[in-house]
Amino acid sequence: MPTRLLLGNEALAQGALDAGLSGAYAYPGTPSTEITAYLLRSREAAAQEIVCAWTANEKTALEAALGVSYAGKRAMATMKHVGLNVAADAFINSALTGVEGGLIINVADDPSMHSSQNEQDSRVYLDLAMMPCLEPADQQEAYDAPAIAFALSEKYRMPVLIRTLTRLSHSRATVEVGEPISRNAFGLPEDPKRFILLPALARKAYQKLLDLQPALLQEAEESPFTNYFEGSDHSLGLIACGIAYHYLREVVGEDCPYPILKIGQYPMPEGLVERMMSSCEQVMLFEEGFPYLERRLRGFPARTSPEILGRLTGHLPRTGELNPRHVAKALGAELPAIREASTTPAPRPPALCPGCPHIDTSNALNAIIKESGENGRVFSDIGCYTLAALPPYNTVDTCVEMGASITMAKGAAAAGLHPAIALIGDSTFTHSGMTGLLDCINENANVTVVIVDNLTVAMTGGQNSSARNRLAQICEGLGVNPEHIRIIEPLPNKHDENVAIVREEVAYTGTSVIIAERECIQTARRKARAQKSAGGTS
Numbered sequence: 001m002p003t004r005l006l007l008g009n010e011a012l013a014q015g016a017l018d019a020g021l022s023g024a025y026a027y028p029g030t031p032s033t034e035i036t037a038y039l040l041r042s043r044e045a046a047a048q049e050i051v052c053a054w055t056a057n058e059k060t061a062l063e064a065a066l067g068v069s070y071a072g073k074r075a076m077a078t079m080k081h082v083g084l085n086v087a088a089d090a091f092i093n094s095a096l097t098g099v100e101g102g103l104i105i106n107v108a109d110d111p112s113m114h115s116s117q118n119e120q121d122s123r124v125y126l127d128l129a130m131m132p133c134l135e136p137a138d139q140q141e142a143y144d145a146p147a148i149a150f151a152l153s154e155k156y157r158m159p160v161l162i163r164t165l166t167r168l169s170h171s172r173a174t175v176e177v178g179e180p181i182s183r184n185a186f187g188l189p190e191d192p193k194r195f196i197l198l199p200a201l202a203r204k205a206y207q208k209l210l211d212l213q214p215a216l217l218q219e220a221e222e223s224p225f226t227n228y229f230e231g232s233d234h235s236l237g238l239i240a241c242g243i244a245y246h247y248l249r250e251v252v253g254e255d256c257p258y259p260i261l262k263i264g265q266y267p268m269p270e271g272l273v274e275r276m277m278s279s280c281e282q283v284m285l286f287e288e289g290f291p292y293l294e295r296r297l298r299g300f301p302a303r304t305s306p307e308i309l310g311r312l313t314g315h316l317p318r319t320g321e322l323n324p325r326h327v328a329k330a331l332g333a334e335l336p337a338i339r340e341a342s343t344t345p346a347p348r349p350p351a352l353c354p355g356c357p358h359i360d361t362s363n364a365l366n367a368i369i370k371e372s373g374e375n376g377r378v379f380s381d382i383g384c385y386t387l388a389a390l391p392p393y394n395t396v397d398t399c400v401e402m403g404a405s406i407t408m409a410k411g412a413a414a415a416g417l418h419p420a421i422a423l424i425g426d427s428t429f430t431h432s433g434m435t436g437l438l439d440c441i442n443e444n445a446n447v448t449v450v451i452v453d454n455l456t457v458a459m460t461g462g463q464n465s466s467a468r469n470r471l472a473q474i475c476e477g478l479g480v481n482p483e484h485i486r487i488i489e490p491l492p493n494k495h496d497e498n499v500a501i502v503r504e505e506v507a508y509t510g511t512s513v514i515i516a517e518r519e520c521i522q523t524a525r526r527k528a529r530a531q532k533s534a535g536g537t538s
């Protein structure tokens, strides 16, 4: 079989392409972004006319993929773990409607919060949606997962979650790739009523979902991603999920005396787990993210036989990514010698790039907050501008989740805080800020919304913003008084002018919007390089 050196994310994208993908939608977010970026630059995807697009948010991505599936084609929606919160309504309900063409939902979790505001474990959503899930352990399994998931999805007419992790998404390995298949046939569902979740129909759909659970359990028991390795010493049994299986193998080697259960598909393979539980004195779990299975195996009250060991008992750290050192410590084993890097890279804390337009916006806001005395606050959203929370700017007072800036500012303004300034990016505004602005208009909230329009989704690598230079029109359409939609250019030589505009809008009683418009310098440089190289080759 031909091989390719691929990132985990690229392997998954290539696997989906080779498995007959027709439509892929995503909202960018680390560590998931490269899946869609790979598809967008793939010549194979273009040649096969595979529809691939960045969407306004994760919910719209999943709904579009569900539409492709409804029309009988294989579809994929991709997001990071917190994006699944945004898409949760569609996610949970799509398990009830079911699918026509195979539907994969890729969710990349980020334990240790390398680039995220929390380390939630997407497997918890399985308890709500009751859909199957694959958890690839390595790049080869990431490549193989879409074909398995599409087949599973079409067999049971169910979406399938593929859970990946930062360490897998962003590391490379050689992957054997198979022959691509084409599955581009259009076909509508035989029973279109199952896509109508009116209560009477939804009750039937829910019962059907419950009835499917034993079959999904059986699939997990027999999954190619799940293996039981018998051992000679039953004083301890080891259960490892996804990538943690390789950390375990790195420590115990291939001749481990203890039984090992590798889990790569959910629902939890209860039969195999019971086999280990009934034959071992102690069972230790290695799972990235939450102690999801560990909690379930411990039960309430915690069972005493076999003793369950893991993150909850302190044998492994409760938070953050696992690694072979953690595994070795938990097992009281020696870690095989690892070649240490001869030099340790100097830490590089995140910071706004020199010359970034957000610096000038922050400086203007700081001037106004200083004038306002103790009460002024800047409610931020999630993007590069959140880095203005750090010295020397210290501009930002809050950052909770996508879209929270405007609505938090509205609530604080209602509580008497002034000035209440919301700071939000162009892409985040169209992701989930617009509805908050509509609430502000409806309540005539006394807030100043600053949309920092750098004309791109900068933080995730410069994807196109869905705002597409229409922010003023959108704000006016939502009801903002056009006289209080102001455009500023965040540049050092415009500081005084910009401060004056912010001061005027903060003094206005009502909802105003200031659009700080200047392109991200990294995106501008990338575009210039691309233009230069296009010019050089023509």
Ligand code: SF4
Binding pocket: 351, 352, 353, 355, 356, 357, 358, 384, 454, 458, 459, 520, 521, 522, 523
């Ligand atoms: S990537 Fe762009 S928006 Fe982000 S800090 Fe750098 S210049 Fe600013």
